[in-house]
Amino acid sequence: MEAARLLALKKGIKPSVREIGIYYRGFVDNMRLNGKIHDASVAGITQLLTGQLIASLPLAWKLFVRGRVKLPPLPLGGGGYRRMYNRALAREREAR
Amino acid sequence: MKYGYYPGCSLEGISTEYDESMRALFAQLEVTIEDLPDWICCGTLAAPSISHLLGLATPLWNVARAQQTGYDQLIAPCSACLYHFKRAAKQVAEDPALRAEVEAVLELPLDAAPPTIHPLELLSADGFEARIRQSIQRDLSGLKVVCYYGCHISRPASVMQFDDPENPQSMDRLLDWVGVQTLDWPRKVDCCGAHFSMIKPDIVIDLCRRLFESALEAGADAIVVACPMCHANLDTRQEAIAANMGQPLNMPVLYFSQVLGCALGLPDEKLGFKRHIVDPVPLMLKKCNQRMKVEV
Numbered sequence: 027m028e029a030a031r032l033l034a035l036k037k038g039i040k041p042s043v044r045e046i047g048i049y050y051r052g053f054v055d056n057m058r059l060n061g062k063i064h065d066a067s068v069a070g071i072t073q074l075l076t077g078q079l080i081a082s083l084p085l086a087w088k089l090f091v092r093g094r095v096k097l098p099p100l101p102l103g104g105g106g107y108r109r110m111y112n113r114a115l116a117r118e119r120e121a122r
Numbered sequence: 123m124k125y126g127y128y129p130g131c132s133l134e135g136i137s138t139e140y141d142e143s144m145r146a147l148f149a150q151l152e153v154t155i156e157d158l159p160d161w162i163c164c165g166t167l168a169a170p171s172i173s174h175l176l177g178l179a180t181p182l183w184n185v186a187r188a189q190q191t192g193y194d195q196l197i198a199p200c201s202a203c204l205y206h207f208k209r210a211a212k213q214v215a216e217d218p219a220l221r222a223e224v225e226a227v228l229e230l231p232l233d234a235a236p237p238t239i240h241p242l243e244l245l246s247a248d249g250f251e252a253r254i255r256q257s258i259q260r261d262l263s264g265l266k267v268v269c270y271y272g273c274h275i276s277r278p279a280s281v282m283q284f285d286d287p288e289n290p291q292s293m294d295r296l297l298d299w300v301g302v303q304t305l306d307w308p309r310k311v312d313c314c315g316a317h318f319s320m321i322k323p324d325i326v327i328d329l330c331r332r333l334f335e336s337a338l339e340a341g342a343d344a345i346v347v348a349c350p351m352c353h354a355n356l357d358t359r360q361e362a363i364a365a366n367m368g369q370p371l372n373m374p375v376l377y378f379s380q381v382l383g384c385a386l387g388l389p390d391e392k393l394g395f396k397r398h399i400v401d402p403v404p405l406m407l408k409k410c411n412q413r414m415k416v417e418v
Contacts, residue, residue: 028209031171035171035173041171054165054172057162057163057168062162065135088399089399092398094138103162107162107183110180114176115175115176117223118173
């Protein structure tokens with residue numbers, strides 16, 4: 027699996043299931059904001075972009091009233107991660 | 123032993139009750155843990171999908187900080203986080219040039235990185251048996267459960283190096299110590315569908331349906347888990363799974379830390395039972411010995 031993923035990255039092959047690409051991109055973008063993931067934001071954005079948001083609202087509400095969905099944090103914690111992200115991608119570009 | 127604690131993102135969100143019960147259990151067993159300072163997300167499968175180097179550096183950011191802080195071991199209750207820590211640590215340990223690359227990205231050394239372990243690995247070790255048995259406050263011998271380990275606690279074996287990869291026993295052993303009846307079933311290490319819950323929920327519903335059918339066939343009152351993603355899928359999707367099965371379903375899904383905590387006498391507010399979609403309190407009240415009722 028790891029080898030297949032590395033080959034796909036090297037060849038620039040995008041996920042054939044559109045939703046997977048949307049989820050991964052939203053996940054990493056959220057990390058770049060906060061360093062950590064705010065799971066409700068990632069879920070909300072993924073479901074909005076894949077047309078599932080309305081269907082998921084009743085469950086989201088049940089989780090919210092049980093304290094399992096928190097309000098999003100201020101996007102202040104991602105500075106260190108963003109610098110690391112840029113370094114990693116720059117090194118890979120240099121190596122190509 | 124100095125233990126660092128890496129809660130991971132899920133335990134600060136959808137799996138708050140896992141975090142609450144884990145911390146309460148450690149306190150009850152007098153295991154001192156310290157939150158890893160400045161921790162970040164492990165990156166799960168998303169960071170490696172952007173870049174190989176980023177997919178290694180993201181989990182190892184946390185390991186490098188654990189080394190810097192001087193922990194002997196880093197405890198990660200989320201089995202997905204644990205897998206990504208161990209996967210990355212193994213790859214850089216086997217390839218010095220790759221380690222140098224990752225250290226340059228992290229701007230931190232990785233020469234004495236502490237191992238990352240799951241709480242099951244710590245607590246199921248022989249040293250804890252007497253301590254746990256002596257601390258029992260409630261009789262849970264009427265409770266029948268199946269232990270569900272999911273994909274990553276013991277697999278891939280070459281990376282995780284813990285428990286039997288196909289028939290893990292650590293959670294069963296822990297629950298046996300507190301008198302819970304753990305039943306044999308064939309789906310201990312099946313997949314729950316993980317984050318496909320957000321992408322293709324139909325796949326998750328189908329996979330979880332098989333788990334519930336098997337648990338019911340085994341005669342279980344509840345499924346016990348050690349992974350936040352497995353819990354989220356099994357607890358929050360039960361209405362849709364029941365519709366898929368064509369029969370009512372109301373099976374509580376508990377974290378092992380909640381069951382152990384309950385047996386050791388911890389009160390409900392420290393175990394987070396009220397946060398579940400499928401309320402486990404009626405079952406726990408019914409199965410607890412009357413003179414040792416769950417306080418709710």
